[in-house]
Amino acid sequence: MHISDGVLPLSVSLAGFAVAGLGAAWSLKKINQEDLPKIAVVTASFFTASLIHLPLGPTSVHLLLPGLVGALLGPSAAFISVMVGLFLQSILFQFGGLTALGANALIMGIPAVLCAFLFRSCKGDTLKRCVFAGAVAGGTGTLLSGIFLAFMLFTAGESFLGVAKVALAAHLPVMIIEAAVSACTLSFIFRVKPDMLHAPILLKVHEPSSG
Amino acid sequence: MTKTCIPFKVKMICFSIAILLMAPPAFVGAEQDKPASGPEERSVMQLAEQHDKILGELRMIKREIALLRQEAAKPGIKDMVAGIGFIFGLFGSAAFVMSRRNQAAGKE
Numbered sequence: 094m095h096i097s098d099g100v101l102p103l104s105v106s107l108a109g110f111a112v113a114g115l116g117a118a119w120s121l122k123k124i125n126q127e128d129l130p131k132i133a134v135v136t137a138s139f140f141t142a143s144l145i146h147l148p149l150g151p152t153s154v155h156l157l158l159p160g161l162v163g164a165l166l167g168p169s170a171a172f173i174s175v176m177v178g179l180f181l182q183s184i185l186f187q188f189g190g191l192t193a194l195g196a197n198a199l200i201m202g203i204p205a206v207l208c209a210f211l212f213r214s215c216k217g218d219t220l221k222r223c224v225f226a227g228a229v230a231g232g233t234g235t236l237l238s239g240i241f242l243a244f245m246l247f248t249a250g251e252s253f254l255g256v257a258k259v260a261l262a263a264h265l266p267v268m269i270i271e272a273a274v275s276a277c278t279l280s281f282i283f284r285v286k287p288d289m290l291h292a293p294i295l296l297k298v299h300e301p302s303s304g
Numbered sequence: 305m306t307k308t309c310i311p312f313k314v315k316m317i318c319f320s321i322a323i324l325l326m327a328p329p330a331f332v333g334a335e336q337d338k339p340a341s342g343p344e345e346r347s348v349m350q351l352a353e354q355h356d357k358i359l360g361e362l363r364m365i366k367r368e369i370a371l372l373r374q375e376a377a378k379p380g381i382k383d384m385v386a387g388i389g390f391i392f393g394l395f396g397s398a399a400f401v402m403s404r405r406n407q408a409a410g411k412e
Contacts, residue, residue: 126402133395137388144384177394181387186379 094157094235094242094260095182095197098190105248110195116172116202123169131289132170135162140178143188147266154267159201160234161275163209164227165282165290171205172198196245204237216290223290224280231275235268236261 101109124132139162146153162178163171176198182188189197208230215226243257282289 126399126406129395129399129402133392136395137391140387140391141384144379177391181390185383185387187377 094200094238094264095179095189096193096200096242096245098192100190101193101196101245101249105245106192106196108195109193109197109199109245113176113195113198113202116198116206117176120169120171120173120176124173128166128170132166132174135165136174136178139174140181143182143186147270149263149266154263156267156271156274157201157235157238157264158231158271158274159205159238160208160231160271161227161278163205163207163234164212164230164275164279166205166209167213168206168209171209172202175202175205200241200245201238203241204234207237208234220280220283223283224276227279228272228276232268232272235264235271239264 139158142156142158145156147155159171159175162174166174176194179189179197179201180194183191183194183197211233212226212230215229216223217226239260240257242260243253246256247253279290
């Protein structure tokens with residue numbers, strides 16, 4: 094669900110970069126140093142997940158995982174993780190164009206942040222609640238990405254409903270599989286290391302400097 | 305000296321036999337010169353067949369090249385490992401810088 098080069102008008106592309114830059118700056122400020130290894134591993138999995146193809150009729154779609162990234166990292170680190178992953182996908186895998194990197198970051202990053210909030214609020218203390226919240230977050234991530242993609246292409250002149258229908262219909266199996274994958278991953282983490290899911294709160298408390 | 309008398313008839317017979325003996329080689333030579341429908345046309349046809357075969361092989365080779373190009377454009381293991389290495393390097397440098405900053409802040 095990446096936009097290639099040359100699809101978006103220049104204004105939309107630049108605006109996408111501006112807003113994505115703001116999001117990245119905000120995300121960078123909130124990152125804790127202890128979380129960096131976790132963020133690195135999740136970014137690496139997000140980046141590699143797009144190699145997993147699901148055949149769908151004549152073409153194939155690939156896993157996206159913005160929902161899982163949001164659920165694992167929390168709203169603060171999810172945006173920068175998605176942005177770095179997308180940048181590398183664009184350079185190494187040629188998924189999406191570099192000029193559309195800002196717009197792609199918004200398409201996948203904002204759903205990741207929203208799913209992070211969703212997961213946080215729905216996640217209870219029991220395994221079942223966590224798994225259910227994880228499945229919902231995983232599926233909603235792709236759903237929101239499709240809607241944002243339709244919005245971006247709408248600014249490029251396509252009809253919003255048409256693109257939305259096609260994108261969501263094509264990614265329905267992806268949504269189901271991502272929900273399953275997120276549920277399995279989160280259930281495993283909940284059982285093995287539940288404190289990983291209690292990521293730092295959104296507003297980092299700055300310790301007052303001595304003196 | 306008197307000529308040995310070969311009678312004229314004998315001379316004529318010998319002459320005609322000589323002429324007759326010379327004729328077949330002349331005929332054979334004439335057949336070789338004429339562009340008959342035999343060997344030449346056959347070689348032209350052979351050349352045309354070979355040409356078609358070579359064109360067919362060229363087409364197959366072009367198809368294989370197109371398929372190879374498609375496969376080469378697919379992302380491979382190298383790209384995946386490169387990306388993962390880049391990510392770890394990026395976050396590792398960030399961790400290093402942050403720890404230096406913490407150290408400096410801690411010292412002060």
